[in-house]
Ligand code: ATP
């Protein structure tokens with residue numbers, strides 16, 4: 001009896017185990033093409049494959065699917081490895097499809113000898129014209145019935161670089177009237193005179209994806225080759241190619257499909273993400289607005305939050321779009337438990353406590369994290385002149401405004417109760433200073449009667465004399481549309497959010513942040529979760545807002 005709580009791929013595996021497959025035969029792979037950085041969609045596949053590896057104690061290979069020398073680079077190989085490790089997974093072996101070029105070539109030669117592949121001298125346009133339509137059979141190529149000898153000689157010449165790009169291809173001889181268009185004599189090899197990031201100038205011909213993928217799975221003895229739904233129609237070809245090389249003794253890999261992870265308000269194709277990078281819409285693959293693993297890391301996401309998200313969003317059989325809010329929920333939940341609380345003022349206005357002695361300063365005690373008993377306490381300096389948020393003060397406001405207004409009181413977090421008495425304005429009427437008096441006996445935690453006094457609001461602050469200047473980067477969704485690449489007539493870039501990045505050049509943070517390191521996360525109280533950007537230096541702190549405290553989009 002198969003348990004209901006298993007996802008459908010686990011059910012397939014369990015069935016295979018009951019049908020005689022051995023546990024020790026289970027083996028998986030994650031097969032990225034090194035033509036870009038990994039994104040949150042890849043994380044779904046990584047968590048799936050490596051998760052199955054952990055669950056069944058089975059090896060998982062990292063296989064670079066590097067059959068296209070035009071777009072592949074070492075930089076991407078390195079970035080992909082870094083991201084998988086960072087997510088917390090370990091591969092059994094690092095392998096490259098290009099390691100199998102010779103084996104694939106030898107198998108292709110065997111197919112030619114057996115009459116199952118031929119060299120076609122036509123252009124790609126001519127070949128496309130003969131393909132037919134789903135309801136109409138295609139036409140056989142005039143070169144389809146060449147002798148094996150002639151094919152072998154031509155294929156050898158292709159390999160040796162004797163022909164120009166685009167002049168010849170090797171095709172599988174299958175069925176030009178198949179109802180599956182992919183089975184209509186698909187191309188196995190094309191001529192490409194480009195240097196490959198690993199094999200250099202050695203090869204002048206490169207194998208196509210379909211010919212490479214299943215055979216690579218076979219060579220590595222992958223039991224379950226899990227891919228996304230758009231490859232469903234490829235399965236027939238995957239199996240046909242395996243038939244050509246299968247020895248009837250080894251394990252025969254199976255391709256099974258699951259739905260891609262789509263996330264609202266972003267795009268998830270490396271090609272499109274590359275455009276955003278190359279055309280300067282973002283500042284690189286690791287821009288904190290990007291849905292890449294490196295972007296999310298820089299934004300302050302943790303490996304656990306991404307793994308938890310992937311798990312919760314699940315593995316589906318049908319196309320669907322996951323709400324970005326679910327991803328944000330997971331990092332918020334984690335940071336709520338782990339991030340130290342600190343005070344920072346993003347839009348400062350000066351506040352003077354007129355009855356607080358000039359030159360006096362005192363250290364006040366503050367709790368680091370009310371959600372974590374072990375987080376301890378710290379001290380925060382207090383003085384006569386403070387910054388508070390502009391939004392936290394109004395000269396007049398109705399009863400629902402629980403912050404500071406003239407003639408009313410609020411509590412300064414971890415400090416005293418103050419009352420606003422007057423303001424100083426500049427020539428434009430903008431408030432430049434708020435003058436207050438404080439209740440001397442109301443210090444938080446002092447136990448005095450005045451300290452217990454209930455006032456409507458509590459606001460955060462930073463002592464002007466002690467505060468540190470910081471740059472704060474506030475991020476919003478990169479796109480204004482829920483599914484920017486779903487519009488037939490419009491380019492996805494038309495939906496870029498022009499306000500996705502807002503830089504606050506001069507914010508102020510409490511001095512306990514003097515010694516932070518890149519990646520450290522904090523809750524800026526009342527404002528959200530922020531982390532230290534790698535641009536941060538000893539002279540200039542730079543913070544990214546990871547996520548707001550609440551889902552401001554929720555109704
Ligand atoms: P892209 O269109 O973003 O370039 P891809 O499928 O071409 O994606 P690959 O590098 O070939 O990128 O992907 C490696 C593995 O990750 C494949 O098994 C692929 O199916 C899987 N994968 C890629 N994108 C997603 C996604 N959005 N959701 C789930 N799995 C994905």
Ligand code: MG
Pocket residue numbers: 033
């Ligand atoms: Mg791919």
Ligand code: MG
Pocket residue numbers: 270271
């Ligand atoms: Mg792709």
